[in-house]
Amino acid sequence: MAKDPILDLSTLIDRPFININGARYELFTADELSIADSHWFSAKGAEIEKLASGDDTEAMDEAVSELAARCLVDCPEEVFIGLSGTQKLAITEVFTRLLLQRKARQAGAIAKMMLDNQKKTPTGAKPSQGSSVSSAALRTGGSSKPQQHS
Template sequence: MAKQPVLDLNTLIDRPKINIDGKAFDLYSAEELSILDSQWFTVKGQEIEAAAGKDNQEEVEGLVSEVCRRCLVACPDEVFDRLSGSHKMAIAELFTRLLLQRKTRVAGAIAQMVLESRKKTPATPTGASSSPGSSASSAAIRTGGSAKRRPRS
């Protein structure tokens, strides 16, 4: 019986698209971002949260605009400049959700792999595998006496 792959990777980039005034524009795909790009988006998200916590509207708008610009593959300035702050926030939120979906898929693949490996090697409470001929522990069961420690004489 063939095993199902735990992770399905594709090297062909399929970019998500959004429409702005009826014209389609590409967003970068999570798969084509470098590790540094992914980290950049994480840091910018933290900066947006911090600025929003300080109720700094100008800083939040500037950061959201910067994130939005970096999400779009090739959006002309005249089109980008027509976007309102809420439009840019919607694009940034969508892009963030797409990134999180990818992370969720990878985490799910890892969890599935861990579950599969645990099914293959049942362990006793001590972590040692049980012997093939026995399903019980070989430790003796205490039948009496006190568990309280006694002082040394």
Template structure:
């Protein structure tokens, strides 16, 4: 029987935060996002990557600003408007890393589940790794010499 949960979910929100001019501003967490919000963030991130490869700096600044603003919880507009483009980009990078950490935890949980299931026999019992006897069929004829490639 499993000792640890395969997935640990909580309905209590513990938001990460950043400081802007010594004032705390919270970031949304991945668990708070709706499916539509998650899709919006993914699409906006892809748009920024595409814009970064081009030379439309104004469009990229606008996209980064939109993304950064949606990451923050209740940040006054005048505070947000005082941030530089580089600072807004830093907010989006921190937020993206937080989302990726969550996805990595989920991927780890899935990988653990798969590995745990591979260690079990069809009856649910764990397979034995103690035997060194091969379960492969014995050769009944033919040569064991390697064949030349044709």
């Protein structure tokens, strides 16, 4: 029987936060995001990646700004406008890492569950941790040389 849960869910939100000019601003957590929000963040991240390989820096700055604004819970507009493009990018990178950590934990839980299932026999019982010595009958007498028949 498993001792630890393979997935630990909570409805209590403990938001991570960043400081801007000494004031605390919270970031949304992955658990708060709807499926549509999660998809939007993935699509916006892909868009930024594509824009980063091109020459349209204005479009990239705009996309980063839009993404950073959606990561923050209640950041006043006048505070957000004062951030540089690299600071907004830093917000998106921190937020993305938090999302990836959650996905890594979920992947680890799935891998652990699969590994635990592989350790079980077809009946569902765990295999015996008995001796690795052969259980074949031991010879109790006679010679091990082949016998010659006349």
